[in-house]
Amino acid sequence: MREVEGEIRVLEEGLRAGHLPLEPAVGRALRLSNHLMLAFAQACGHAITGLDEHADPLEVFKVFVKGDPSLNAVRDNLRELVYYRNCLASGREDALPPQPLAMTVRTLRHIYLYMRTRAIKEHGLTGA
Numbered sequence: 722m723r724e725v726e727g728e729i730r731v732l733e734e735g736l737r738a739g740h741l742p743l744e745p746a747v748g749r750a751l752r753l754s755n756h757l758m759l760a761f762a763q764a765c766g767h768a769i770t771g772l773d774e775h776a777d778p779l780e781v782f783k784v785f786v787k788g789d790p791s792l793n794a795v796r797d798n799l800r801e802l803v804y805y806r807n808c809l810a811s812g813r814e815d816a817l818p819p820q821p822l823a824m825t826v827r828t829l830r831h832i833y834l835y836m837r838t839r840a841i842k843e844h845g846l847t848g849a
Contacts, residue, residue, distance in 0.1 A: 722760055722837055725753050729833055732826045743822045747805045750829040751778045754799055757836050758785040764844050765789075778803055792839075798832050 732749065735741030755774040758781050762769050769784050782799055786792045805825060808816045818824060 722757065722833070722840065725757055725760075725833055726837075728753055729826070729830055732829065736823060736826050741822060741826075743805075743825070744809050746822060746825050747802060747809060750802050750825050751806060753829060754778055754795075754802060754832050755781045757833060758782060758795070761785070761836050761840055764840055794835060795832055798828050798835075801828050 728749070732741065732746060735746070752774045755772075755776060755778055759769055759772070759774065762785055769781065772781050772784065778799055782796060786796070802825065805817060805821055808814060
């Protein structure tokens with residue numbers, strides 16, 4: 722999870738500097754979210770096979786949450802990022818909320834903090 726923290730910091734710096742394009746940031750946030758879900762599942766002893774960080778995030782989530790409904794807390798944040806991706810893919814930037822770039826980075830940070838805290842509390846992971 723430590724490498725994801727570094728990636729999030731890069732996105733946050735790009736946001737502050739004003740040189741972070743929205744579409745690549747959303748794609749990166751989704752890949753990092755997948756990475757977090759896959760790493761968390763592995764830390765819990767539940768390897769997710771056949772999916773990687775480039776897979777559809779909702780497919781990864783379906784497998785990730787199986788057996789632990791309390792992980793549904795990640796769902797709405799992930800859906801928000803998928804919504805942004807879909808708006809961009811369909812040319813519907815007008816359907817995005819105000820400040821979608823800031824929301825993308827902050828939503829990713831929220832997913833990271835939630836999963837990191839869970840991993841530390843439930844699985845005793847340190848340096849996560």
